[in-house]
Amino acid sequence: MTSSLISTVTMSAAGIESLPNEILEAIVTNKCLTAVDLCRLSCTAKRFQLLIAGNGELWRRKFVHQWPLLWRNGLTRRLLSQVTDWQGLVADRYACGRHVQQEVAKLADSHYFDEELSNESFKAFVDYQYELTTDDNHRQNRCPELTTDLIHLFQMDELECLLRNGSERKNLTIKYYALKVLRFLRHELLRRQWLDYLANDSGHQSVDDFFNGALMISSWFQMNRSIDEEHYRRQVELIAQLTIDELAVNYPSNAIVHQNAAKCLPDSEAQQLTESKWSAKDCRQIMQSLNEVMFNQLHFMTNDDDYYEMNNSFMDQVIDRRLGIPITYCILYHTICAKLGVKTFGVNFPHHFILKWKQYNDDESHDSYRWIYIDVYNGGQQLTSRSPLLANHSDEDIDRVGVCSLRDVFCRMCRNLVEIGRQQEISSDGLICLRNALELLCILSPEENESQLLLSRVYLHLNINLELVNDMLAKISERDPNSIGVVMFLRQSVTSQLSAKRNTSANNNNNRKSAVKHRNVNNDIKYAIGMIMLHKKYNYRCVIYGWDSKCAASRDWIYQMGVYRLPNKDKQPFYNVLVDDGSTRYAAQENLEPCGQSDEIKHLEIGKYFQEFAETHYIPNEQKAGEYPDDDETLILMLRESL
Structure with missing residues (x-):
């Protein structure tokens, strides 16, 4: 439609030039015309050039039309409030998008053999932010209001565009690396926001502190979900207004x-x-009505069946699904109560987060009944000394728990997510949850040795950020001399892995050539990469992403997994597979068979090895196809036989 409109305008420019300005403006402001179309259109006639060039309102509209999600971001709108050169800003957004696409495309080739990407892998994206805003050569012809934060947001928006581009089944490798970059950039932005947020913590609670912080935690963990703060504020307002109606x-x-x-x-x-x-009296009526609205009318429910599901800790998911755990329900309840004029306080009670509300002022003679404790998770129940939760604690013990700060609340949320990640560590989802939680804990509680030691182990396991690990270990040993033993052990691991990385980098080309596997010298290989398989014994679905002609695992693993109890023992092909539960496994050929159910495999690492899901199988990307150059023919033959 756009090209036909442009050609029509070009072919009849003389006639169109006679149209009134308001009609021409209606044409050029039409959503179907992109910013690139406007540039081309301005070259067709001088009147169009005068109409389009320097028309700030026109280019502002094009910015909003072309990148609507970016415009809806509250931070973006604040940064753009003083912009005068909208045409220049549109050009900068285009240039930033091209740079992001080029750099993401490079990552697949340069990091295929890396288990995970280190922070240094994203250097090109960080350098680009500062080059455009500090280098005089790059500053020329740029929008004067362009800042590092704006470029950061432009980069993130382009990455989100890549993730939404086309079918979910295509461009999987680009989307895999785009998500990696988006995680890094979003964490860098959120890191600065968290530091500002904590610097303003004066020890008292406010509705904005808790609700904003809860949404920031949601953003920190959910890379593929854009969280609209204003939307969830409106949801809070709606629940509060329904309570007033009640x-x-x-x-x-x-x-x-x-x-x-x-x-x-x-x-x-x-x-x-x-x-x-x-x-x-009024406050009690308000909370009773809120309980009726939340738990009986809107059906917010306890998620006892899946208590340790990580979405229970994300405020956006809690509001959308109306399922949660005590701490997220308390934050939501506290927020709504404040909108209704009732001040509640968080209590970091052991094993169960609750709220308390001051029923009587300090000068009133009701000491034993001054505070009312509220178990939001159990329908907003107001607790008495005989309630099971409080029965084994004296009034003095309960009072000593006290009111917790926002830092305490969010540290507790992160520790919950650490435990969830450790319980699910076998899966890729569990490991990324554990890493995210530990990295955020290091911001919220930078002096906490336990979380930094565990994060050091995670980085060592992934073989990333080794210089950062050295820095963390040095600070841990300064704070706690008793930890010298474990610190020295981990430092030896860092030294060993750094040395191995340098050697690998020096011989990178040779390593890549040695990874190629041909089927003509591995005649026992029955299946091919990209095939969707079913495990005969454990009934899990998976996709093959690698194979060995004989079991290449260690002797210890072979004995531990009972490989010698198999009829063909370890003298048979073994396959690397990505499993639908998020785990990665090594399976014997005799235990696998083609799966009749050809649905997609849900695994975070799919895009590292495959570029597309083709209904019945996965198509390997360039790097994986180069590693197994003969497998495509076998795959096609087997698919034909199955049909």
Whole structure:
């Protein structure tokens, strides 16, 4: 449609030039015309050039039309509020997109043999941010308001465009590396936001502190999900307003109904709340109505069946699915209560996060009943001293727990996610969850040795960020001299792996040539890479991404896995497979058979080895096809036989 419109305009330029300006502006502002189309159109006639060049409002609209998700980002809009050269900014966004595409395409070839990408792998993206804003040669012809933060957001937006581009089944390798880069860039942006956020922590709680922080945790862990803060704020507002509607029916004399015109508190007031705005009676009615709305009408439920599912810790998922765990429910409840004029406080109770609400002021003579404890996870139940959760604790013990800071709350959330990651460590999802949680913990609690030691082990396992590991270990030994033994052991591992990396880098080309495997010298190989298989014994679905003519595992592994109990023992082909549960396994040929169910395999590493899912099998990318150059013919023959 665009090309035909352009050709029509070009062919009849003389007639169009006679049209009024408002009609021409309607044409050029049409969404079907891209910024590139405008540049071409401006070359067809002088009047078009005068209309298009330097038309700030026109180029602003094109920016919004072309990159709508970028425009909806609140941070982007704040950074763009002072922009004057919109045409230059559009050009900068295009240039940034081209650079991102080029650099992502390079990663597949340069990092195919790496188990994971180190921070240094993303140097080209970081350098680009600073070159455009500090180098005078690059500053020429750039939008004067272009900043490092804007370029950072442009890069992230282009990566999200790559991830959304076309079918989910195609361009898998580009999407695999785009997600890696997006994770790094988003974490860099969030790292700065977390440091600013924690620097402003004065020890008291506010609705913005907890809700913003909870959404920042969601963004930190969910790389392929763009979280719209304003959307979830509207959801909170909606629940609060439904609560007021419930109050108006059952408690029409409640203060928020008749004193506040049945409206929520504005964010500015809710954020500054230090104590409840209403009487104890009104607050109790508000919380009773909130319980009715949340748990009976909107059906927020406890997720006891899958308590340790990681989505229970992400505020956006909790609101969307209406499933959660105590700490996320408490943050949501606390946020809504503040919008309703009720001030609650988080209590870091052992094994169960709860809230407390001050029923009586300090000068009132109700010491034993001053605080009411609320178990949000159990329907907002108000606890008594005889409640099972409190029964084994004295009033003094409960009071000593005290109110927790926002740092305490988010550290607890991260530790929950560390445990979830450790429980699922066999899968790629579990390992990335563990790594994300530990990296965030190191920001939230930089003096905590245990999390940094565990993160060091994760980096060593992945063979990444080894220089950073050395720095972390040095700081750990300074803070805790008793840890010298484990620190020395890990430092020896770092030295060994750094040396191996240097040797590998020096002989990189030879290593790649030696990885090629031909079928004509491995006649026992029955299956090919890209085939979707079923394990006969354990009934899992998987895709083959490598093979050995004989079992290449260590003797210890062979004995541990009972390979000698197989009829053909270890003297048969073994296959590297990506399993649908997110794990990576090594399976004997006699235990595998082609799978009749040809659905996609859900595994984070699929894109590292395959470029496309072709309904019945996966097509290897250039690097994997070069490693197994003969497998495509075998794959085609086997697919024909199955048909």
